[in-house]
Amino acid sequence: MALVGMMGVAAKVGQVKLIDLAAIDHEEKSAADIINSVCEELGFDYASYATMNPVKGDVQGYANYPDEWKIHYGSQGFHHFDPTLYKSALSIAPVDWARFDQDEKFNSVFRDAHDFGITSRGLTVPVRGPYGECGLLNVTRDCSDAEWEKLKKNVMGDLQLAAVQAHDTVMQSGLLSKALYLPALSTREKEILQWVAVGKSQQDIGDILSISHRTVEVHMRSGREKLGALTTPQAIGRAIGLGIIAPG
Amino acid sequence: MIIVIDGINQHKFSDVLDEMFKLRARVFGDRLGWEVNIKDGRERDMFDDLNPTHVVSIDDDGEVVGCMRLLQTTGPHMLADVFNSILDGEPPLRSTQVWEATRFCVDTKKLGRGRGKNSVSYVTSEVMIGSFEYAKTAGVLDSIAVIDPVMNRVLQRSGNAPYDYLGTAKPMGKVVAMAAMMDCSEERISGIREYAGIEHDVFLTDEQAVARFARSNTAKPANSNHQPLTGLESYFVEQMHSARTKHEVEAVLKLIEALSDRFTPEQKFALLSTPRAFAHEA
Numbered sequence: 205m206a207l208v209g210m211m212g213v214a215a216k217v218g219q220v221k222l223i224d225l226a227a228i229d230h231e232e233k234s235a236a237d238i239i240n241s242v243c244e245e246l247g248f249d250y251a252s253y254a255t256m257n258p259v260k261g262d263v264q265g266y267a268n269y270p271d272e273w274k275i276h277y278g279s280q281g282f283h284h285f286d287p288t289l290y291k292s293a294l295s296i297a298p299v300d301w302a303r304f305d306q307d308e309k310f311n312s313v314f315r316d317a318h319d320f321g322i323t324s325r326g327l328t329v330p331v332r333g334p335y336g337e338c339g340l341l342n343v344t345r346d347c348s349d350a351e352w353e354k355l356k357k358n359v360m361g362d363l364q365l366a367a368v369q370a371h372d373t374v375m376q377s378g379l380l381s382k383a384l385y386l387p388a389l390s391t392r393e394k395e396i397l398q399w400v401a402v403g404k405s406q407q408d409i410g411d412i413l414s415i416s417h418r419t420v421e422v423h424m425r426s427g428r429e430k431l432g433a434l435t436t437p438q439a440i441g442r443a444i445g446l447g448i449i450a451p452g
Numbered sequence: 453m454i455i456v457i458d459g460i461n462q463h464k465f466s467d468v469l470d471e472m473f474k475l476r477a478r479v480f481g482d483r484l485g486w487e488v489n490i491k492d493g494r495e496r497d498m499f500d501d502l503n504p505t506h507v508v509s510i511d512d513d514g515e516v517v518g519c520m521r522l523l524q525t526t527g528p529h530m531l532a533d534v535f536n537s538i539l540d541g542e543p544p545l546r547s548t549q550v551w552e553a554t555r556f557c558v559d560t561k562k563l564g565r566g567r568g569k570n571s572v573s574y575v576t577s578e579v580m581i582g583s584f585e586y587a588k589t590a591g592v593l594d595s596i597a598v599i600d601p602v603m604n605r606v607l608q609r610s611g612n613a614p615y616d617y618l619g620t621a622k623p624m625g626k627v628v629a630m631a632a633m634m635d636c637s638e639e640r641i642s643g644i645r646e647y648a649g650i651e652h653d654v655f656l657t658d659e660q661a662v663a664r665f666a667r668s669n670t671a672k673p674a675n676s677n678h679q680p681l682t683g684l685e686s687y688f689v690e691q692m693h694s695a696r697t698k699h700e701v702e703a704v705l706k707l708i709e710a711l712s713d714r715f716t717p718e719q720k721f722a723l724l725s726t727p728r729a730f731a732h733e734a
Binding site for chain 2: 291292293294295296297298299303329331332333334336338356357360361362363364365367368371
């Protein structure tokens with residue numbers, strides 16, 4: 205896995221929803237702009253957006269943490285196990301990091317974070333996409349319990365909007381869409397494409413899987429369509445490129 | 453009381469979830485006749501594998517008496533992928549501030565009429581309060597619930613009428629399904645609370661929930677819920693009681709095995725352990 209920084213990469217955003225981005229009055233907004241505005245408008249110290257690439261397992265995103273912390277985080281490999289990413293992705297609701305206070309992994313990340321002046325008081329807003337991918341907006345603020353509860357109550361709706369906006373911005377930017385908007389192929393479709401990739405004919409594949417060649421053809425057609433391919437060789441190429449099947 | 457089970461704490465509640473899947477099988481499969489997949493007496497579908505949140509009601513005996521399943525509408529959910537005919541060809545809603553509620557049910561066998569604590573009405577309200585408060589805290593403004601006309605009437609009668617419906621009601625197998633819209637607002641929540649007379653915090657902490665569920669979790673004898681026996685069950689119980697030799701017992705067991713598709717796994721297990729299990733019915 206790799207931690208891929210995308211700071212400064214301009215990305216298109218379709219339309220601005222509710223979070224007040226009026227301060228940024230140019231047309232193109234990047235996820236970096238969105239997380240900066242989350243801090244400015246909603247009163248957080250730091251914010252970050254991350255998404256897991258389901259094909260390679262890379263963690264990609266934007267953060268406005270101090271550079272030293274970003275470097276340390278990456279070099280320590282925290283993105284391999286940070287529960288604010290992996291566990292929060294399992295929730296449909298925003299996850300207050302207080303839920304992780306007994307979590308050894310969380311504590312090992314945030315003991316270090318403390319040395320960089322970053323608080324363990326934070327929360328993650330998970331946003332699920334249509335293909336099962338998940339975007340995560342993380343925010344932190346060093347403050348009292350009372351202040352934190354009040355802040356959460358006031359800004360949770362805005363954070364939901366910022367989260368989906370950041371997610372869509374990254375998805376629509378074209379940077380990740382190829383890898384993340386992975387076509388949902390059935391086991392049968394993948395299986396058949398894999399056999400084609402190793403050089404088997406439709407008839408052979410039918411014999412191997414004990415199904416009729418007509419069934420093989422139907423699955424192949426569906427697989428081609430899902431991959432947006434006109435021909436079988438093109439579908440094989442795309443499926444390999446997306447990591448859905450292995451090269452023959 | 454309500455326990456919120458999500459992808460993060462579900463490892464603590466596998467037994468509660470198992471009971472919940474059994475409740476769903478009894479309600480949606482047996483009672484309502486929905487076209488659902490029931491395996492080993494449990495109703496589960498692909499959406500249960502996507503880490504939804506389950507809002508589960510556990511009564512004072514520690515038994516699961518109600519539940520509801522919540523999913524984000526930005527990701528895969530039933531209206532987009534299964535109930536899309538309700539939407540009359542329109543694309544589904546997609547918003548981080550709208551959640552979808554499905555598989556909403558209560559245990560009408562265990563719960564009674566009236567408005568008391570062990571009534572259908574009370575538990576329905578409790579599940580609704582739990583899910584709306586959970587959603588509201590998450591910054592969610594509205595929920596869209598896939599329900600049938602019976603549940604729709606229950607909601608209308610309990611200070612919780614949907615404010616609108618998406619698309620049109622559509623027959624789904626033997627029943628009609630509709631997509632009801634409800635706001636997750638303070639007004640609605642206090643309306644339900646007032647109707648049900650629920651003033652307290654409805655949520656259990658994980659620890660409280662584990663302790664409460666443990667009350668019901670002690671080993672029970674077969675057929676402990678004293679369900680009336682079906683004709684076929686009574687026949688087998690009779691046969692077992694009248695069997696005099698080992699050979700005769702084996703013959704009855706074989707017949708039970710041969711007809712096992714006529715029973716739920718629980719029924720079959722109980723029958724196979726006759727006569728012990730049915731001592732009280734003998």
